[in-house]
Amino acid sequence: MEKNKKTYWPHMIVGFLFLGLGLGFWTIKSVSSMPVEKENDYMMSYQDVDRNINEIVKKQELFRQNYEIKILNTKTIKIEENKNSRRNFLNPVEIKKGENQFSYSVVDKNGQIVKNAVVSFMLTRPHTNADDQKFDKINFVNNSYQTPKINITKPGRYTLVLKVSIGNTIGFNETAAYLP
DSSP: OOSOOOOOHHHHHHHHHHHHHHHHHHHHHHHHTSOOOOOOGGGSOHHHHHHHHHHHHHHHHHHHHHEEEEEESOOBOOOOOOTTOOOOOOOOEEOOSEEEOOEEEEEETTSOBOOSOEEEEEEEETTEEEEEEEESOOEEETTEEEOOOEEEOSOEEEEEEEEEEETTEEEEEEEEEEEO
16 A cells, blocks of 8 residues: 555645636626616616606607607718618718707697797717716707707717607607717
């Protein structure tokens, strides 16, 4: 019988323990460096939307039955159709570098312009809230709701979000936009 026979299993256990701790540390470090963005659908926090989604949907449907929102005086960018995608993309509104101002009309089903709506506007980028610009009160000027002048400098995709409240109804208009 040999007395010099060495066993390596205690070394393997310690090695696996260090490997597990190292991978756990690496996972936590890499996950904590990823940015987490709050959702801003419906121009509200996720928790408010989650609590009131049934009311929001009812008010939005009532709005669609009675009113219509249109963006005015904009130029769109023609996008080639992606044959590999099943999604239909609308041509985005072209944004120019520097100051931009957006105008919207709100009309009822009879074609009458609505002048007494409570309107708010948000300029946001998909997948980040860092560049959000929100305006709670949009003024009615020259038969349209006009945003203040907004300075846009970063190229890329944007979303123009308009929220219109008339009485017990709420309407939303999300328009894709692009700054080349």
